[in-house]
Amino acid sequence: MTMPTWREWLFSAKALLAALLALYIALAIPLDNPYWAMASVYVVSHPLSGATRSKALYRALGTLLGAAASVAIIPTFAQQPLMMSLAMSAWIGALLFLSLLDRTPRSYIFMLAAYTVPLISLSEVNHPATLFDVALARSEEILLGIVCASLVNAVVFPSRIAPILGARMDRLLADGREVAARLLASKALDAADQATLNRLLVDVMGLDGMIVQLSYDSSSHLPARHARDFRARMAMLIPQLVSLGDALQAMRRELPQPLPELAEYLQQVALWIDGSALQVSGRQLQERSRQLEVWLADEHPRQALAIESALRQLRALIDLWQDSIDLRQSFADGHPERSPVLHYRVEQLVGGPRYYDHGLLAFSAASVALGVFLL
Template sequence: MSFLEARLSMRDWLATDGHVWMHLAKTLLAAFIAMSIAMRLELPQPRVAMTTTFVLMQPFCGMVLAKSVYRFAGTVLGMMAALVLGAVFVQQTELYALALTTWVAACTALAVRYRQFRWYGFVLAGYTAALIGIPAVTDPNSLLIATLTRGAEVMLGIVCSSVVSALVFPRHFSATLAQSLDARRMRFNAFAADVLRGRLSRIARERRFADFVDEIVGFEATRGFAMYESSALRQHNGKLARLNSAFMDACARLHALDQSMKRLRANDNTRYAHDALMPFFEALAHIFERESPMPHLERYKATLPKRLRDAQRGLARADHATQLDFTTSAELLYRFIADTIRYASIPDGASSGNRASSRYEARTHRFVVVATFMRTGIVIAATAWFWIATAWPSGGYAVIGATLACALSCASARPSKFIAQMAAGAALAIVMGYVYVCHVYPAIDGIVLLCAMLAPPLAAGAFLAMRPSSAGYGIGFCVFFCLLAAPDNRIVYDPGLLLNNGLAVLVAMLGAAIACAVVVPPRTPWLVRKTLEQLRAQAALACEGKLAGLGERFHSGTHDLMSQLRALLTRRSREHRHALSWMLVTLEVGQAMIDLRHDSRALHTQCFPDALRIAWSTSLARVLRDIAVLFRAPHSETLRRAIGSVVASIVIAQSMLELARHERGTRHEMQRVLACLHFVRTALVDPDAPFDAHR
């Protein structure tokens, strides 16, 4: 092999498997540095510093720094909670255990409400209080010292993780950000070309839109920690937020245009409008297939209105319905091109104007939060009651195990499965810990040999924790190997104590797994329905919310809720497709209602008679109310009422359009309003829409 071939092979390895091995090496280095410093400072439990590094280490520097910030805040809050609860309920074991259970359950519920890395801060605030306070239940005098030393050990782990991640072969998200954005833009362009040419089946199109949901939510998560890496990314954080918001707008516009094309093709009475628009779709698809479509899109947009008017003149002899179908699809086509240009121009700094920084809103149904609180409280309270009632010597470890299981699994869509994996990892950690306590630790001497002997099992656990399918096994092994069997400054060679504490952890985690599978699990049908109801209510938000920033709130909330449903439901199942249908029709109608409200506000109605203006404002208010009611309570009756309201508004809008035929500006505004109303009507009467399953 030549030098050039070896260099290329090494580069390929570093770009793929090399990242995995580098991450494992950095994780072990941070853990061993934290352990060594803790031993040097004679902190009582260096294992806590080691555990912190395994929980913190991530492939990118920004992820570690973001996690460190929230872990620091959560740890401080947990320390304060442990001290306050200990001071209030001193020598009152039952009340202290109840208050601590309530605190942990509340923090876990808030972690579900505020996800991403904020989730980690609330989780830490909960189980840090338990880690500090549980041992002090039977010895209140040691609470202050335990709080200070535990805080020092955790902070040491945070510092070591951050320093190693930032200085030892740092891997920055900013280096791959441009590549990931370019890849997403290319996938979107290819998908848009396929949609415009009608190449994809309905199921294929829905799956591609669902994949975009995961990309949108995933990008928002990565944007949150990318700003921790450099000042340049912090300065461009607003631009990245606008970029994700513009991508959501472009996807929604593409779906609306796709639905309009589908309805034109399905009806023989609308074939004339479809045939007249096909040259525009074909030309636009050809532009999207170009390597750099942006300049061609701008030129195409500049000439599109005149070409559409010329094409509409060719339909002068067609009936009114055909002309309205053409106008509606033409308006959707223009809006799609405008939003796509805005999305493509944001990275270059153009087209942002005075647009305010977009804000992504994560939404979690209150019943999901309450169910998490109940489930966590029941598990921890039952474990603590059994410990106190039986005076179980290892009961404290059982409560800690139950707390860690509930806290670390609260973000999982299948917490019982995740906890079962953690229990399996903990069981392996107990076996491995027994071997190390009985045979390895007594036979070695010196920090170097200790690190060399700890490296293989900890590296294996960290490797499993990196893979989503086996993350529970890896986390359970690393966390409980460190908590149960990692070396301290004064090692206790007591296998019986290790086995008793390990058995307590296993029993508590298995009980937690059973409770999470029985006590209102996240996949409970009625709980899933509540999340779906909140998804549908996004369309009501589009009808009733304040217009300032409404588009961003509507799109981000809808995509976030659909991302939760995709995690809860089995992919390609009937329930998943039903939820996806609701998401698409919510985006479709909700965006149309936002456009209708904006266009109606910009409409100049001075040229219309007073009676017509009053009739228009009344009918518009009725449409907004009936659409909101339909999505909150979909039924045949609410559907008929909504369709009737939209049709009545269309009749009034047509009368206004007829009166404004000599006012070019007002006529164009009325055409946009009429196009929104007609599109909403076609969406409501679509036989594939999920409004009424029995019709």
């Protein structure tokens, strides 16, 4: 069992402070159920200020929408229990389906609008005349908790998401350097390298949620576009490294003996990726690669195709790595006067349409709606 870190202690203390503040205000007003305000604080709280702000905003909107739906559905079908159950189930199923379609924090609006209806309505289904007062009180209690959580998180040691995202970027680059160094040192990837690639893939996928929350971090004006471009290129780093490894292995098998010029060039590229060869630029390495390709093809015509394939993959890696470094620097700079010139083209990965299994999403939403109807 590991002890919590100081960040976890700080988050716990801030959540407790916000909960006590919400409870105090709810008791002082007083509200009917002060514990709802206290519970709402823990529902919307998040270690990152931007994530708390987005959850608070969309939970508030979802709560108001759900309360309005409760006031519209319950009195209308108060004398028709079957129609009331059908209307409530249809509302929940439709809103949950919309929440599953939206993979941004905005989905919280639809999810809360769906679940707020039964939370408010089921306790007052036999007293429709008092439903409006209950919905209003419940909304006040939830909104009070949301406001307290957002206020405390924004004032008391706010946690910006940009430095954490920057640290994740640095870790991705470090993992990429480790694998690239082994490939360029004439070594095949072993189990440890495969584990590094798997960790790299998991970390790349983990950037998505942080990049989405970046726009809600009011203390940060960093361009999210640079973060998305960086994420796209780091996602391409894994297949690019694998392709380069295969091409290098094929070339080494066909060559009768190791070529000192090629080994020296690969070592130079490895030092450049590691950051040790500061006097060499990516453009110079690209030019040297083309010159080496022409010379080696003339010297070894039978292995020309393998040499060309390996050096072409190496040039792609250089472009990819140069873009990643430039985007990381642009992200750290905040608002650079101009965006970096990118060489590795991955437009199809940036902002492209995502795949949705509409059948599975509809089945998931319909299952919940059917469960509510049967209850």
